Amino acid sequence: MIKIDKIIESISSFLKDRFEHMKGDIIEKISSIISKLISFFILFLIFLFTIGFASLTFAKYVNSILDSDFSGYGIVSAFYLIVFIVLYKLFKTGKLKKAIESEMRKGLKG
Numbered sequence: 001m002i003k004i005d006k007i008i009e010s011i012s013s014f015l016k017d018r019f020e021h022m023k024g025d026i027i028e029k030i031s032s033i034i035s036k037l038i039s040f041f042i043l044f045l046i047f048l049f050t051i052g053f054a055s056l057t058f059a060k061y062v063n064s065i066l067d068s069d070f071s072g073y074g075i076v077s078a079f080y081l082i083v084f085i086v087l088y089k090l091f092k093t094g095k096l097k098k099a100i101e102s103e104m105r106k107g108l109k110g
Contacts (some may be wrong), residue, residue, distance in 0.1 A: 036107065055080075 055076050062072030090096035 040107075 059072035059076040062075055063069060064072075066072065087096060090099075
């Protein structure tokens with residue numbers, strides 16, 4: 001009976017240690033993913049501001065070339081509308097989802 005108790009205690013101790021190790025690994029992976037997402041979000045926000053100001057600058061430049069007050073803004077808006085339509089078509093076919101999922105997997109692995 002004593003040997004069975006020792007075996008059960010050893011197995012129990014092993015399982016507890018293994019569980020704690022797995023818990024530590026999971027916490028480490030989750031914190032790594034969250035930090036990557038936060039970093040990505042910050043970079044994405046900076047990128048959006050950059051694109052926004054670059055678009056305004058380019059629209060103003062086109063306005064000066066065309067000697068107009070608003071044509072440059074219309075041209076830049078039309079460009080973004082075309083980009084939106086292309087992305088929408090890719091979304092409807094499922095290609096955009098596959099590309100995003102593929103990049104997410106690469107980013108989370110590396």
